[in-house]
Amino acid sequence: MRILIWSLIVLLILAHQDFWYxxxxxxxxxFFPIGLFYHVLVSIVAGILWFLATVFCWxxxxxxxxxxxxxxxxxxxx
Numbered sequence: 001m002r003i004l005i006w007s008l009i010v011l012l013i014l015a016h017q018d019f020w021y022x023x024x025x026x027x028x029x030x031f032f033p034i035g036l037f038y039h040v041l042v043s044i045v046a047g048i049l050w051f052l053a054t055v056f057c058w059x060x061x062x063x064x065x066x067x068x069x070x071x072x073x074x075x076x077x078x
Contacts, residue, residue, distance in 0.1 A: 001056045002057050005049070005052060005057055008049055009049065009053075012049060015042060016042055018038055018042075022035065
């Protein structure tokens with residue numbers, strides 16, 4: 001899964017370089033410049049990709065370690 005996430009990140013980096021919409025005056029829905037609309041879509045995809053990366057690629061041992069430290073700290077306060 002990590003290879004897929006990293007591959008999607010590389011594709012997103014390449015897609016972010018949108019030189020093809022620099023001179024395009026097309027409007028989406030009659031008021032939204034296509035270049036800005038494209039960047040909105042790229043930002044939404046980046047957010048979804050970041051969520052997937054944290055769900056599938058986040059180190060499990062960090063979560064367990066942080067949980068153990070929190071439990072020790074809360075016991076020491078009582």
